[in-house]
Amino acid sequence: MQSQDVAPRPAPTSADPVVDVEQAEAALVEHYPRLVRLAYLVLPPSLGRNRRVVTAHALTQRALPRGRTPAPVIPAQASGRDGDPGYAFVRLRVLHTALEAGLPLKRAAWPKRSQLPPLLPQVWGLRLFPRSGGADELALDQRLSALSGPARAAYVLRGLEKLTDDEVCRVLAAAGCADPDAALQEAGEVPEQYALLDSPEFDPCSLQARPTDLMRRRQHAKAALAAAAALAVCGALLGLPGDGWAPDGAAAPVYAKNPSAEAALDPAKLTRVAPTAWQVSARTDFSVWPARGDLTGDRALLRRALAVWARPGESVRVSATPGTPSGGPSGPPQLLYAGTVDGARVVILYDGLRIVRYAEAKDSTKGAALDFARVDGAGRSEASALVLGRADGNVRYLTAPWVTKAAERDLLKPGAGATDLAVTDGVTAPLANSSAQNGTCTSWNVMQLTDATGTRLATDLGELVPARLTTGRPGATHEVNSAEALRTWAPYACSLAALRSAGVRGVNAWAYARQPLPDASGSADWVCTRAETWRGGGTRVLAQFRTPGGKYGAVAAKAENVPACGTKDPQVLAGVLWKAEKGGWYLLAAGSRGTASISTTGGMRASAQGSLLAARARQGVRAELRGTTDDGRSISGLG
Template sequence: MAYFVLPGRGKRVYRLAIARRIVDGAARGARDRSAAGHARWRTRVLRRALRPSRRLQIGLGPWLRALPARLPDPALTAALSRLAPHVRAAYVLRHIEGLPRYRVRDQLIDLGVRDPWSAIRAAEAVRVPVPRGADRFGPETLRPVRNRSVLPLATAAVLTAGLVGALVATEHGDAREASARAPRLVSAAPDAWTRGARTLDAWPARGDLAGDRAFVRRAAGAWADASGGHRAQERGAAGGTAQLLYAGRPDGTPLAVLRRGDRLARYTPGRLDVFPAGTGPSAPIALGGGRYLLAPWDSRPETLDGERLAVSGGVTAPVRAGTGCGRGPLFHLGSRTVGDLGGPRAAVLTHHSPAWRPRAQEPERLGKEGRRVWDRLACATPRPARPVAEAMAFDFWSGRLPHGGGSADWVCTRLAYAAGGSTAQATLLGAKARPTGACDAGRPVSGTWWQAPSDRWYYLAAAGRGLVPHADGVRRSTTRKRLLVATGTPRTPVALTAR
């Protein structure tokens, strides 16, 4: 991994020697053998490979003498060297290491990449030559790095043998201790949802690894270790149990999804992620790679174009939002449309036109106009800090902005969180998406200072049907078709009401 991420300058032998030196140096501080410790080790290796120090080129002799007999295909190295550093890292993680997209995103964030999805999309669009030579270096192909005399090496070998024995005994003891405090795994009967309430408790365990007891016990043990054992039992379900929802290989990598109360854990070998996810019974669970685990009673998902979306064992074929940020509408489930807003579960997305009146009603599928609005809103809305169960976009004003501003929509977006509570924010969708503060979906009104194409500043405000906006703190103002246009000093605070 370090070899392919390094900048593509110089000879392959020097590049490989530097790569191994980076790994050896990072390994000296990697005493933590847990999943979190391994993740920190990988981050150190990648960080040093992306920005290698010139000091790594000094004293390379021992690493040059330890090179394998077979080197990687130079065509592959040359193709990768033409990529931007973070795109190169994303390519290596995705295509050579085989990590799912969500884990590549998390790793790039750890490396300080501000827009990881752009790097991932660029990496997925790259076409590189199929390597003719080896693209991995296992222990059997690497020679030992001999940069000390034989006597210290012999002494180290004896000490290492004793240390390995101690580690084996310790790991066996740790395994027994983790097994003792790991939560008891339970799963619902395959037809439980047909005989009782449709809740998360009725979701059966699915996936081709659901019967692999060793794998799912490792997942449960990793959760116990990460949560501190006793604290996890206090926060979890009664009796210290965890529900197995999925265990399989959706992206080629073994994955287990467990549930305790309102929290989900997603486990892959070497990594565990825990999310607050609520207890909503029907929200699809993200498995990574654009695949979603559906509720057992949701069996006929459709694409946004109305075509059948393939499902195997309760898991959808890969489907992603068609937006630049990777968030937005995904697919239809019955009478509702679900979308990705950045959380562990898909959220129900709805849209209402300016003629809508707030009232209790069942969610309806997004139509063409609703998808257009949500394709823009999903990227304009900040990534929610909490998992979202439902998101409603009320397009309370639509028209043309003054002074050549073009057509626009003013939208009040209400997010209902999986754990309870909600927030609502307004957004002016014109040539650019502009957040305009909090709003009330029952009596929407919002305003903002706005710069016209002529570079002059105006204060704009709009209100929902049956309301008229009123602004204090501006100079001359006119209101037409529920749109207020005023002059004044830009950025001056304005008191806005609707009457």
């Protein structure tokens, strides 16, 4: 990594504004999360995520002046901080010390305070790190790690603080950067993915906690109580050599041998399935996928992947879908893929319960990523594809050996055709990753897979396994492979964004009712979308309402972990306040087939026989829905 010296900050002049400690403290407290995020992003990733988190908090907390301190003139900030010299001052202090912390230590000079591990805050027995983001965040972090400290600061000031280039140069100069123009030019080599800087991946105030090495802590505790002879024995144990157990790449060191665990981490014992196994097997799932990729013979890479799986080091980004255990393998896993994908080396393994993806940069094991996804009970449809990697807003898949064709389709345009995707040794060409888009939803690209049994759709929701899309009444769902099914999904595709990283196995869209509107302007559609997860719990149900000509559906009600709209209870009832074109307000409600009557309580009282209700209402009224089914069972409104 490049480095640039950080010059002392320019001495303030009498014309500079004066900031006292109270004013600086108020700004620090108000904008603390933003300042800590800025420090975390500027600090060198080589420190490791745990130390970056702790150091970012320490530098921010030490940014207060000792008294009335002249602050250099700096540019105005984004909305909410305009003209606040207190914020400007503490931000400058944070930036200066974060740049200092990234400088290499010199033998001929004492280290600066910011270059030393912080005394406070300290967390014993735990490793703290931000929540893992997606592949786009990982790629951005790797690009930023290749920059010098001042260049990282320039990128962050541009993207996080929304400063112009001139303002960035002035702030860097005030923070002691020797060549702000060079830093700005270097930062310009990284794509402008500024929205990702607000990701949880770079939020050191929203943290996950994992224990430190428990074996090492136990042995250290024993060593502290032992005599000199016992310390020597423990020292020998800590330095115990071994062919398969030395620190390997991004893996943490190990301090005791375990024969069964060693066998699980031996690349030579990986399970490899014959390319034609799926054609004769009674099962059609991940267990019959052959090993593919150009690096299946790279024993060193496979060994690193297995070692990181068993004991991920501090710098490894670990993510797991909800309900997925992240422990090491209990036996030799199956190799599904090992190859080069968009500038990274990727290994995908399967242990019968989980898909595990290990990824590292081509030229370094630093910043490696380890992702887990639960796939127990996967059938032919769910085991049709895996995500190999995401980069530059695109996603690549590895398809099952039984997939004969792959194509890309925009779910918002049901009348448009699908675009064929090239597939090489099971790896697809990149397609647009709609789940990563920010702001307005203008398209939702899904992958269309074809095999001997038919065609199905799958969508990327930010996890290793794409979610299967279906349509139809619960218990009688079918694939989205007809014009009618595509039209059903089109207005509700953008609601899939709310399901990102939730461990979703499949999403079904069911048009359960059509209701004539009271002002005779046409009929509205009621659709229920239900997302099932791999873990069983955590299901999400949305009742959506769409008026004639409306491009998108509106969420009328939602609930989690309820049987409604599912195979165990297909009934669903939901309502919405709707304003007619002439200005009148109505409470509209619709139940699924088999609803005998609907009534309301609370803010208004109305009732109707059958599965539809339309009643005049006041704006903002709140009412509860109750219904009865044809067999006399009582049901309540969703949400």
